[in-house]
Amino acid sequence: MPHHSRFAITVRVGLLPLALALSTVLGLGSYAETSDDTTLAWLFAGVLALKPVPSVPLYCHGYGHALAAAYTAAPGVPWLGLLLAGLLAGASVLFFAVLDKLLRPYLRPGPLAVVLVLIFGVAWLEHWLWFSHVRVALLLAGSAVLFAAQRPARRGALLLGLAGLGAAWLLRPSLAVLAFGAVLPAAVMLSGSWRRAAPLLLSGALGLALATATLAVLQTPAEVRTQQRDAHFTRILDFDQQRPQPHTPADSLGTAALGLWLMGDTTVVNPALIRRAYHFDSADFFGREVPAKLRLRFGLLVRDYFPLLFALAVTVGVGVRRRHRRRWLWMVQVGFVGGFFLLAGVLKLPPRMELPLLNFWVLTNLIFWLQPTFTLSVAAIEKDFMQGRPVPSVAPWARGLGIAFGLMVVAGYGAKTWHRQQVLGQERALHQRALTDIRHLGDQRVRILAGTNDLLKSLSPFRAYSLGPGPVLVLSGWNAHDASQPALRRALSGTADQTDCLRYLATRSSHGPQSQTLWLLTPETATWLSRRFRFDGPRLQLTPDSTFIPYGSASPLRQYHVRPWPNQ
Numbered sequence: 001m002p003h004h005s006r007f008a009i010t011v012r013v014g015l016l017p018l019a020l021a022l023s024t025v026l027g028l029g030s031y032a033e034t035s036d037d038t039t040l041a042w043l044f045a046g047v048l049a050l051k052p053v054p055s056v057p058l059y060c061h062g063y064g065h066a067l068a069a070a071y072t073a074a075p076g077v078p079w080l081g082l083l084l085a086g087l088l089a090g091a092s093v094l095f096f097a098v099l100d101k102l103l104r105p106y107l108r109p110g111p112l113a114v115v116l117v118l119i120f121g122v123a124w125l126e127h128w129l130w131f132s133h134v135r136v137a138l139l140l141a142g143s144a145v146l147f148a149a150q151r152p153a154r155r156g157a158l159l160l161g162l163a164g165l166g167a168a169w170l171l172r173p174s175l176a177v178l179a180f181g182a183v184l185p186a187a188v189m190l191s192g193s194w195r196r197a198a199p200l201l202l203s204g205a206l207g208l209a210l211a212t213a214t215l216a217v218l219q220t221p222a223e224v225r226t227q228q229r230d231a232h233f234t235r236i237l238d239f240d241q242q243r244p245q246p247h248t249p250a251d252s253l254g255t256a257a258l259g260l261w262l263m264g265d266t267t268v269v270n271p272a273l274i275r276r277a278y279h280f281d282s283a284d285f286f287g288r289e290v291p292a293k294l295r296l297r298f299g300l301l302v303r304d305y306f307p308l309l310f311a312l313a314v315t316v317g318v319g320v321r322r323r324h325r326r327r328w329l330w331m332v333q334v335g336f337v338g339g340f341f342l343l344a345g346v347l348k349l350p351p352r353m354e355l356p357l358l359n360f361w362v363l364t365n366l367i368f369w370l371q372p373t374f375t376l377s378v379a380a381i382e383k384d385f386m387q388g389r390p391v392p393s394v395a396p397w398a399r400g401l402g403i404a405f406g407l408m409v410v411a412g413y414g415a416k417t418w419h420r421q422q423v424l425g426q427e428r429a430l431h432q433r434a435l436t437d438i439r440h441l442g443d444q445r446v447r448i449l450a451g452t453n454d455l456l457k458s459l460s461p462f463r464a465y466s467l468g469p470g471p472v473l474v475l476s477g478w479n480a481h482d483a484s485q486p487a488l489r490r491a492l493s494g495t496a497d498q499t500d501c502l503r504y505l506a507t508r509s510s511h512g513p514q515s516q517t518l519w520l521l522t523p524e525t526a527t528w529l530s531r532r533f534r535f536d537g538p539r540l541q542l543t544p545d546s547t548f549i550p551y552g553s554a555s556p557l558r559q560y561h562v563r564p565w566p567n568q
Helices: 006-027 036-045 063-073 079-103 109-129 133-149 155-171 173-182 184-191 194-218 221-238 249-259 271-277 282-304 306-319 323-346 351-370 378-387 396-441 484-493 498-509 523-535
Strands: 446-450 472-474 517-521 540-549 557-564
Touching: 006 079, 006 109, 036 063, 036 079, 036 133, 063 079, 079 109, 079 133, 079 155, 079 351, 109 133, 109 306, 109 351, 109 396, 133 155, 133 173, 133 184, 133 194, 133 351, 155 173, 155 194, 173 184, 173 194, 173 351, 184 194, 184 323, 184 351, 221 249, 221 271, 249 271, 249 523, 282 306, 282 323, 282 351, 306 323, 306 351, 306 396, 323 351, 396 446, 396 517, 396 540, 396 557, 446 498, 446 523, 472 484, 484 498, 498 517, 498 523, 498 540, 498 557, 517 523, 517 540, 523 540, 523 557
Parallel strands: 446 472, 446 517
Antiparallel strands: 517 557, 540 557
């Protein structure tokens, strides 16, 4: 067994992943995968509300109060990005500590460091490049459990594992539960037996259950309603499980609003609309929608993560040579494949979920290959660990062919990553220019935006953005039905109803330049607003001017003048 000094281990585990992460952020950049992270930052910072929002029902339980206080004290600091980066750094250290200990008996210090760098490049770099709180929650929960499972006799490791799982749960509860389930096979094998893994697994499961139950009991009625609405919207917009079937003009107006992600008008978009105007067709969903989603996701999986698919094939091929554990190996493969089919076909499996789960899958298979034994006998495990065991033998020609093919795969993935960075960089430049244009269009005027769902994508998580010194009312996106928005609308107009608020602001806009409202809409959302204003109450006239703000493949934002129709 190669000798590894404590200093070398510390460098590889503690400094190497952090140095690689810092190099990625400084060299390639870090780009928000979706608009969700910037939207969260804007809620916690008070950009989209009257003041910093301390609680968002679906996200950052417990973190929100600290973030709101931090943004109040120093609004120009990207506190949410720094928090997520710190949690991701912790997950990186824990994951690479597991890898280092797993590979240490078979590689000398130098080659082991090279292998860890390669693993970071093909399996971990994207987590820093394509930034998302979803990745952070999954990776932190899974890595913490694996770290503790690999050290079953250490109480400090157990406490650290549970703390990491809890920190991930606070960030996004459902993702912590998903990661906990995904790493269960690897955790048992790293512990050496079910009995050794039991303290961690039982305490982790109990902790997740108690935390979830406590959250359910402490939720306010407003938070419960927000979560219920979000669940309805998710089934329609994210999972494609329900189809619109409007029966009345009001239904048609509501389904059109949801199709444009205009969720804030509770008069036309509400649970009653979901029950009345949407239906689930099981034959259509399972016969057409699910196969289409699976074909799309499989193609993207091969395109985006071919190095990990290659690693899965190699580890399965070598793992099946261990006859005494072959059944266990195939059970794990079936479990992961079934989980991927469920998430990709029935629910949703974006890259921010896909790669972390692939990381755990590959690591599980690697443990099959390298772990000396997995048995119910603790004595046999300790004996095997003391004696060590070489890596299963591979024919020289197969080893050489595998290395050559692996280098080709790594080179191809490097080229793909570079291309992705170029695309993300161009998108960020376009979106930042659009934000600057919006900020410079008016001073203290109220800014009303609709159709800007993708405007916040690809922005840097380590920079604080804003839309200007005046109030901002965003009509599209999940933030439009956040509990903070009725208070904002009431402060702007004296009423919490979105349509009445917009009518008031439009009326005020016609009384002079000092009180004007800045309306920035896409043509599609402007058309819907015209329909909405014709539906009930006084009509409003929407007139576009020559101001265009392009920000990508979506329709450009245009400035509209919105006034009451004459002679009403």
